[in-house]
Amino acid sequence: MLTCDVAVVGIGGVGSAALAHLAQAGADVIGLDRFSPPHIHGSSHGQTRVIRMAYFEHPDYVPLLRQAYRRWNDLQQATGRQLYFPTGVLQVGPEQGEVIAGTLRSAQQHQLAIQQFSCEQIAEEFPGVVPPEDCIGILERDAGYLLVADCIQAYLDQAQAHGATIKTDTPVRAWKHLGETFELQTDGEVIHAKQLIISGGAWATQLLADLNVPMTILRKHLYWYANEASTYTRQAQFPVFLLETSGGIYYGFPQFDNQGVKLARHDGGQPIASADQQTQDEDPADRQAVETFTAGHLPLLSQKLLHRQACLYTVTPDHHFLVGTHPQHDGLHFAAGLSGHGFKFASALGEILYDLATKGQTNSPIGFLSPRRFS
Ligand SMILES: Cc1cc2nc3c(=O)[nH]c(=O)nc-3n(C[C@H](O)[C@H](O)[C@H](O)COP(=O)(O)OP(=O)(O)OC[C@H]3O[C@@H](n4cnc5c(N)ncnc54)[C@H](O)[C@@H]3O)c2cc1C
Known part of the structure; x- marks a missing residue:
């Protein structure tokens, strides 16, 4: 023993x-x-995870996020490895929608630095993004991704x-x-x-x-698409992005290696009874939704799928x-x-x-x- x-x-x-x-x-x-x-x-x-401070999910997470940023920084210092990439995070959606209203609430309550854009300004500042109608954008510069x-x-x-x-x-x-x-x-x-x-x-x-506490396990899918126009890259200072559209919430990461641009849908997902049932099988409806999103809002991105993975969300009520x-x-x-x-x-x-x-x-x-x- x-x-x-x-x-x-x-x-x-x-x-x-x-x-x-x-x-x-x-x-x-x-x-x-x-x-x-x-x-x-x-x-x-699946390569990366978004990290951001102006938290649309709830302002009470912000003190924990300050702690998380400090501890990730400690880990980088201690190991000499870059784990956090501050590309900025661009969030786009209707002003009263879950993402924008929640982000503004957290930013105001905790005095966080954000920059706001009109729909027209988004298209000018971020070529390659076609914003949904009647939306606004928020860029948080001290945000980006972690190498998971x-x-x-x-x-x-x-x-x-x-x-x-x-x-x-x-x-x-x-x-x-x-x-x-x-x-x-x-x-x-x-x-x-x-x-x-x-x-x-x-x-x-x-x-x-x-x-x-009832928790639901959801199969979620990640996709990497070819970036033949070289628009959506870290080198071109393209940020991590999250768009709330009438067809769902989608997010993605600028390309930084030869794996392409990673994209996923945040809402939706296939419930499974147990994590032991996880497979890497494709969900054609999810992939179709992601490709409809890219065709409408990231039109310079190729529809050539390079790679995909399935992953699990464990969701509380x-x-x-x-x-x-x-x-x-x-x-x-x-x-x-x-x-x-x-x-x-x-x-x-x-x-x-x-x-x-x-x-x-x-x-x-x-x-x-x-x-x-x-x-
Ligand atoms: C597609 C996708 C995209 C996401 N995007 C983001 C994002 O952008 N930003 C963000 O912050 N979060 C994101 N998340 C959520 C985030 O990745 C998860 O919340 C987080 O990684 C969960 O960490 P964990 O330690 O709870 O689980 P895991 O990292 O899965 O660790 C649990 C571990 O427990 C082990 N284990 C389980 N049962 C046993 C047992 N009986 N005995 C021994 N070991 C056991 C497992 O093998 C596993 O290694 C995303 C999640 C997914 C699926």
């Missing part, structure tokens, strides 16, 4: 960050994963360098609270941990079933995260239900889980993410 101070179940986006924070502080920590992160079976793959696999690898390297034990291809089949400790059952052994962190992504629906200590199991801490917008926060959530596991509390404002809001 193995023993440790803290066990981290799931060392993908959030768990790798928690593991590194714990190891750096000298904790005796074991990280376990059913695959070998970074991998393509969960929610943290590199972030995870950097945290895992840091954790290992500080003495963390990492067990990959080791699914945790069950956990039990024994009062003073938690018992984890893997295929080969039993592990006892004084504190338990569950950061299992889409498998949280199983691992944290007793939180009794209100699309906000579940973060905290388990109401029935003191010593069990979690970040789950990240609802398709959690990667940018992974650095902060890792630090918050470290706080909870080592100090029993955190100064980070996570109260609005407590699962108690559903009881």
Whole structure:
């Protein structure tokens, strides 16, 4: 039987960050994963993730975003790797729509620097973008993208360098609270941990079933298209973009290597009953919707598909995260239900889980993410 101070179940986006924070502080920590992160079976793959501060989802995330930016910066400094690329993020949509109204609300409440454009100005300033009718645009310059696999690898390297034990291809089949400790059952052994962190992504629906918060797993698709006109590139200072249209919310990234321009639809998705049912199969209707979007709004982009991947969103009823200590199991801490917008926060959530596991509390404002809001 193995023993440790803290066990981290799931060392993908959030768990790798928690593991590194714990190891750096000298904790005796074991990280376990059913695959070998970074991998393509969960929610943290596909080259890039958007990071932005003027948060349309809710202004209460902004302090956590400030923390996340600081911690990503620390990771870059410590590893000497560039993980964050501040290309700017352009958001376009109707003034009263979810994206623009929410972004303005966060920017005003937290005095964030943004630049506003009329529909005509968008077409002038960002050649290659045909905005939807009656929309406005907001450019946030200190925003951009993170290299998703590199972030995870950097945290895992840091954790290992500080003495963390990492067990990959080791699914945790069950956990039990024994009062003073938690018992984890893997295929080969039993592990006892004084504190338990569950950061299992889409498998949280199983691992944290007793939180009794219904979470929906959605298959989502990422596409990379050829950029034959060379318009939508980082070199040409094209920003990350997110457009709210009458046909859905679409976003994409400027090309920066030979993989093309990455595009995806944020709303929609195919529900599946369990993360174990994930496949890389195509969803023709989703692809059709993305290609209708590009034909209408990014007309210089080729329709030649270079590559695609499927990925998982784990969505709570209100699309906000579940973060905290388990109401029935003191010593069990979690970040789950990240609802398709959690990667940018992974650095902060890792630090918050470290706080909870080592100090029993955190100064980070996570109260609005407590699962108690559903009881
Ligand atoms: C297509 C797509 C686009 C997205 N775009 C953005 C974006 O632009 N910006 C943004 O901020 N967020 C975005 N997100 C959301 C973000 O990527 C996720 O919220 C985040 O990556 C989830 O991290 P996680 O650590 O919870 O899950 P994961 O990184 O999937 O990690 C969970 C880990 O737990 C392991 N695991 C599960 N069960 C067990 C078990 N029983 N035993 C051992 N290990 C286990 C898994 O193998 C996995 O490695 C996007 C998501 C998708 C799918």
